[in-house]
Amino acid sequence: MARWTPPQGGYLKMNVDGRVQVGGGCAGISCVARDEVESFGYSNIERQKQRLPVYKYRTAILYLVETHATTIIVGETGSGKTTQIPQFLKEAGWADGGRVIACTQPRRLAVQAVSSRVAEEMGVKLGEEVGYTIRFEDFTKNGVTMIKFLTDGVLLREMMDDPLLTKYSVIMVDEAHERSISTDILLGLLKKIQRRRPELRLVISSATIEAKSMSSFFTSKRRRQMEDETVGLKMEPAILSVEGRGFTVQIQYVEEPVSNYIQAAVSTILLINDQEPMGDILVFLTGQDDIDSAVHLLHEDIQNRSKNSSGLLILPLYSGLPRAEQELVFAPAPRGKRKVVISTNIAETSLTLEGIVYVIDSGFSKQRFYNPISDIENLVVAPISKASARQRAGRAGRVRPGKCYRLYTEEYFVKEMPNEGIPEIQRSNLVSCVIQLKSLGIDNILGFEWPASPSPEAMVRALEVLYSLGVLDDDAKLTSPDGFQVAEIPLDPMIAKMILSSSQLGCSEEIITIAAVLSIQSIWVSSRGAQKEMDEVKLRFATAEGDHVTFLNVYKGFLQSGKSSQWCYRNFVNYHAMKKVLEVREQLRRTAQRIGLVLKSCEGDILIVRKAITAGFFANACNLEAYSHNGKYKTIRGSQEVYIHPSSVLFRVNPKWVIYHSLVSTDKQYMRNVISIDPSWLREVAPHFYQHQRPSSIPH
């Protein structure tokens, strides 16, 4: 690779816009700051609690919650809102009489971290007065737990049994500014619940939320009317801001737009290393490729100029990295070395690194966009929002005053960068979301009040897909039993439908294994280095039927080895992933039994396994183009040009008819996880879907 040329005669020129107090941050984890955790003793804890900014708002918060149906708390990093507000509420009696205070988080890790911190502060055992629930883990005790932390996804599942969430007196929705799909669905549903349960209190908490738009969402004419009827309770939300406790972060912008942000990032790292006092550097790039080339450029520089940059400890960070390598970023740098973490968005919210003093922000991240017309989700590099930029900058001010180098101009930041990102619900396939609402009895999906409405096209497309799966009827109501059963299974409806069919066909044990494997990222060890060797090992499990059947062979081998980690290591299989497969599989078996499915093995009759897969994924059927030399397929439904991904066991095998699990779009559309089928099955499992196809594409 060519050596980079430093732009503009050496280094980027930065201008300084003065000192800017930066907010944002991961409230969940950030409240458990190191200085708080490392001290002992009740009085010490008490003193620390009083030092948190939120402490002086205690009375105000309790008053607002008492008198308002909804209270919006805008709190910056380190304000203490997540750990303290539930305790304030409990002390004020909101958990009396067996009622429970709930606090939701978007991520499992945050739920665990925050709940154990709160249990420690209250001097109780986790799982008693303070508990938590995430998928696979329920540390709560009925009648004992007063404060319960949970993911918003778990709370949505709870609504399927108890639509009005009657055991909760207050529900605090934390990190609402992240606008995840679950958070948005939850907010829409909570607004509805409030109409039926005026005594329920909501606390919406977030770092950088546009509080006014959230407030207007929770305000409506009908609500004002209720206000008159419910004496003393204000329906219009209260808004309270709590300052953070982060350090000042000085922001620097480039004077001219940069053409290559990877090179710009690399030269900025070297600039910091030459000119700035010690302190670790965190760089935000978009993905694995960017990160790898930045790491490469830096290593080249170290070799060429050995002196200056040899003091750098360069660490990549992204979710696909093997666990051990990921953990390196948490270890402090050796004496005299400066740590440089080059990361994706994972360091923006999910992971918190201590000791970062300098942040370099490329201004971009990878974001998912869904096209309802083609029904394809794409991952594209897109500009971030001001809210994200502030969040990234805030990562530099956790231990002492820091600096953030933005690789874009101040003018761009002020004039062009959007204030907030597009909520996930407006960028996603809505199939799961629609069936969830249907199962909660929301019949008029198109009339549902969202904090941000998804496009009608995406909504209609989701309804179509669910109709074709036979889980919605002509009136868009859940069918019985299929629709209700699919809604109960905590996976994508197409997977759920596949499981239902497997119960009828007599291969549910196998299909549940396949469903578990498909629901985790990858069961293979990621190793770009030993690719050839890995491909060869993979052939041991490969079958002509396709990837799904290959998964069955891997699972079988794993069980026969006695679930051995050595076996996994030898076979390039990710041991942690396989443990997860076992866990998901167990949950699915329990769910299947609960909803009355038949658990049965097909004893090697793979044909019916492929039929069951077809029953869920018939919409992803593709036909190899006649006389195609390069493995070109066309989707039957949309005549999209697609290819088998080189990681598939069917790559270069190119069966005439295939079904894929998902598409990845790069220079071509690649099908990942592919299985060969007999086209006659398509009409068998989905006659309604295939009867109106063009004559040329009708399977015979």
Next chain:
DNA sequence: GAGCACTGC
């Protein structure tokens, strides 16, 4: 013969 931002049930 190529590459997967991040979550969650």
